[in-house]
Amino acid sequence: xxxxxxxxxxxxxxxxxxxxxxxxxxxxxxxSAPAVKRRVDRLRSGGVIKGFTAVVDPAAVGGGTEAFVxxxxxxxxxxxxxxxxxxxxxxxxxxxxxxxxxxxLVHLRAADISHLEQALERLRAEPFITSTRSMIVLSRLVD
Amino acid sequence: xxxxxxxxxxxxxxxxxxxxxxxxxxxxxxxSAPAVKRRVDRLRSGGVIKGFTAVVDPAAVGGGTEAFVxxxxxxxxxxxxxxxxxxxxxxxxxxxxxxxxxxxLVHLRAADISHLEQALERLRAEPFITSTRSMIVLSRLVD
DNA sequence: ACTGAAAACGATGCAAC
DNA sequence: GTTGCATCGTTTTCAGT
Numbered sequence: 001x002x003x004x005x006x007x008x009x010x011x012x013x014x015x016x017x018x019x020x021x022x023x024x025x026x027x028x029x030x031x032s033a034p035a036v037k038r039r040v041d042r043l044r045s046g047g048v049i050k051g052f053t054a055v056v057d058p059a060a061v062g063g064g065t066e067a068f069v070x071x072x073x074x075x076x077x078x079x080x081x082x083x084x085x086x087x088x089x090x091x092x093x094x095x096x097x098x099x100x101x102x103x104x105l106v107h108l109r110a111a112d113i114s115h116l117e118q119a120l121e122r123l124r125a126e127p128f129i130t131s132t133r134s135m136i137v138l139s140r141l142v143d
Numbered sequence: 144x145x146x147x148x149x150x151x152x153x154x155x156x157x158x159x160x161x162x163x164x165x166x167x168x169x170x171x172x173x174x175s176a177p178a179v180k181r182r183v184d185r186l187r188s189g190g191v192i193k194g195f196t197a198v199v200d201p202a203a204v205g206g207g208t209e210a211f212v213x214x215x216x217x218x219x220x221x222x223x224x225x226x227x228x229x230x231x232x233x234x235x236x237x238x239x240x241x242x243x244x245x246x247x248l249v250h251l252r253a254a255d256i257s258h259l260e261q262a263l264e265r266l267r268a269e270p271f272i273t274s275t276r277s278m279i280v281l282s283r284l285v286d
Numbered sequence: 287a288c289t290g291a292a293a294a295c296g297a298t299g300c301a302a303c
Numbered sequence: 304g305t306t307g308c309a310t311c312g313t314t315t316t317c318a319g320t
Contacts, residue, residue: 008204015196017194021294038306050198052197053158053159057191057192068248079281096284097284166314177288180316181287
């Protein structure tokens with residue numbers, strides 16, 4: 001999908017505040033509110049904008065303890081398998097297949113250390129996982 | 144800050160769609176629109192809701208190639224130093240101090256491999272970094 | 287916390303460039 | 304093909320109860 005400069009600026013506006021009104025965005029990009037809405041609609045149906053969400057403090061909503069876990073899997077493990085498995089665990093907020101020693105990297109978010117330990121234990125019980133290496137997040141510097 | 148069950152459901156509604164109208168949320172949680180707005184205002188000023196943002200396809204906006212980089216730092220490196228340094232690089236979308244072998248984990252997002260390589264090179268030039276270990280993201284399974 | 291009114295916003299059709 | 308204007312229905316917001 002083709003994005004011109006106006007689209008980029010509309011996206012930038014929505015990234016910084018998804019509840020900005022179309023008229024307000026229009027002021028910035030020199031377009032009328034309906035024109036902005038049409039572009040946003042096009043961006044949404046084109047898959048560029050997937051949706052709008054709130055940015056919530058993880059600590060306030062029971063996700064104050066995080067970890068990144070490297071997964072080492074058996075030879076014939078497919079990405080689809082890892083996807084299915086990780087989706088079953090509500091603590092998983094991100095999962096990626098990666099190059100390097102590990103096969104996958106999983107981002108976990110739990111209420112506290114014991115919850116994290118429990119989630120990790122559950123994750124490690126997946127049959128295709130041979131071993132894991134955990135990095136517990138001590139502090140979030142950038143996000 | 145104290146969150147009751149209604150607050151949680153309001154947050155859940157806004158997480159799934161930040162542009163949901165207060166009236167619509169009110170239908171779900173059995174409250175009038177003004178009552179919902181007052182709670183959202185309270186959650187915002189209380190820091191639970193930090194803002195609202197669009198969910199954009201990274202590939203469409205010049206961030207289709209990602210990597211997680213483990214940072215190994217010199218003995219007297221402070222988290223503040225790492226924060227300052229990583230903030231200077233626009234490709235850094237996340238940075239965390241972690242337990243384990245590495246001192247920090249940095250999440251990079253670049254347009255393509257060569258852009259990623261360039262960003263990594265720039266990052267590695269930071270004086271307090273002794274070495275790095277990169278995991279290039281092959282596919283995003285969950286996010 | 288609800289109700290009601292005024293102002294602002296969102297959505298759609300139609301004409302124009 | 305995209306924009307702008309006008310319109311109508313809805314939503315937000317602030318008062319008062």
